[in-house]
Amino acid sequence: MTTGIDLPLDCLGDNDVMADYLELTAALSEDGRSSVADIVNAADIEAESEYESVSDEIQGHEAVADAALRRIVTRVRALGAAYPFELDPRGGILSLNADTLDLPKTAYLLSLLLANFRSVSPLLQDYPRYPSEEEQMSLRRQFQYFATAAVAGEIGGSAWSFGFPRPDGSGFVAKLEDIWLRVKDGVVGADGSAPRNPKDDGIDVVAWRETSDGLPGFLFVAAQVATGKDWKSKSIRSSVNNVFKRRWFTREPVTEMVVYHVIPFALADEGFRDDVLVVGNLLHRLRVPRRVAEAEKLVELGRIDVEAFGKLDETRTWIQTFIEEARAA
Template sequence: MAIELYFPHDEIDARNPNFDLAADYLELTAFFSDQSRSFTKDLINATEIGADDDYDSVDKEMTDREEILSGAVRRIDGRCRALGTAYPFTLDANGDVLSYVGQDTSYGQAAYILSLVLSHLKAVSPILDGSLVYPTEAEIVELRKYFQYFATAALAAEVNGQAWSFGYPRLDKSNFHKKLTEIWGVFRDGILKTSIGAPDRPQDDQIDVFAARIHPDGLPGFLLAAGQVATGNNWRDKSLRGHLQNVFHSRWFGQQPVTPMICYHIIPFARPDDEFFDDCRVLGNVLHRLRVPYRVAEAQRLHAQGIAIEAFDQLTAAVAWVKAYASRGMAAA
């Protein structure tokens, strides 16, 4: 038995089916199932219920619905190949059964489930809306915090260096200027000085994560990344690229750093391959649901080596939430 989730006919059983959404539907069904599995053929059953009956022939109807199934299976297979052990599901050899295997939940797997849930809050998707397992408002606040911490770990692994969770509110309760001074005390590139007209009470000035791989000589010209973490439906409207190029350094530095910052956008969503090209064109480098969990798994090894990754100790709480959330689904089923 499984929790009853909403099946978005208008996006899946459509002229251009959203295969990522179909794959997500199967993953969420497996995650909340008391047997930790879903059947891919259920996509065909779901499309038949509530269908508009506007097909010219039965053959055309069956062909289109088989294409939905095969498209969703392709996306799931691609996720498995991209994420390896950080993907918390397995697909049987015939592509018939999707199983949730994250009961012992690694950090990477927790990052995936957290991203999956954030992708289906009601402002983004109707799949979880109205169900018995829809997160509370307080939980949603916590989930966004957890994703910020996962994003910090992921960007650390992306540059193979240390990282700071800079987004407001900060875990250490520091204000903007204190935190910026702390970080640039490590970088030692540029001299901080607030320019005339800059905001009096800045929170994070659009930057949620800094990550850097600093050379042993301590000199500038190192790998430095700045990331915007976006979990809302307007994520594509929050490009950081122009702000980094034209505003941030001139606003907060008297002597500007010579080390350029690489722009990152970090999101919990799965993206169609073709559209992803334009995402990167607009936003810079993008870490999404098929990248963040893999990098989080790598960050675990970095942290074990003594690399400083701020808020990494908070990931255990995120893992605990994912485990409890799965149990809630099983109890409600």
């Protein structure tokens, strides 16, 4: 078990937190493994006051371990080859070979780390090799690049990393003009009342599926990338549908913009419908890696362009180094 990864007792009812604990332990422990038995040991639930009998205690331990294992199995099934861990369900053992990381698996591990920053999760509160402030900023920026690829894979089209600061260093209107040289539906031009320093106006990724006739009415996406605990409060649906076109175009596009939210979190099934109602279509941790894999294939075939795609490999190197340092410590 990895010293410094904590599982508070009040998190035992949260299956995603327990699953994250197992994954972080497998990723960062010296032997690259974790066990569902670690859930029971880490939470220190052996207190006599918790159970009326030994039989009740055993059943309680088994229920906790089974819940965590079931959530891991859900992740395995959802992600397939994009899931970075190997699961031995017979022994409840989870393991990670960091030498075999590809871009989809890197996307998952980056999401796992972001979802457990101290501002969001209790698991790494006392972890000794916690990312520095500079590393945290860099990881959030890198997630935007993975989100750009994920949106591209989602629609099978080209995508731009539009969130500020942009990888090409461009200004807001200049970037819009560059994108609309290809999109063509509408004419870029800020209204006189528009903000003077918009940065990105809440849109972090722009993506479209090109049509051969060059006419409007194509699949077009505007996405917000959110890595903080307050991600659900950052919906851009109203802004995209009611403000964006009127603010930044002298001739408004007629193509409808589909709104997406891209986050590093693994969400509970029970609340997912409401999440979509609030923020629009969702790409979360159990979807992003597979979409990155699809984008990678299309990029290799030369069918789409994904801005900053070349930076994804830098993240893989950073994640591998981080795991190596953690395991050595």
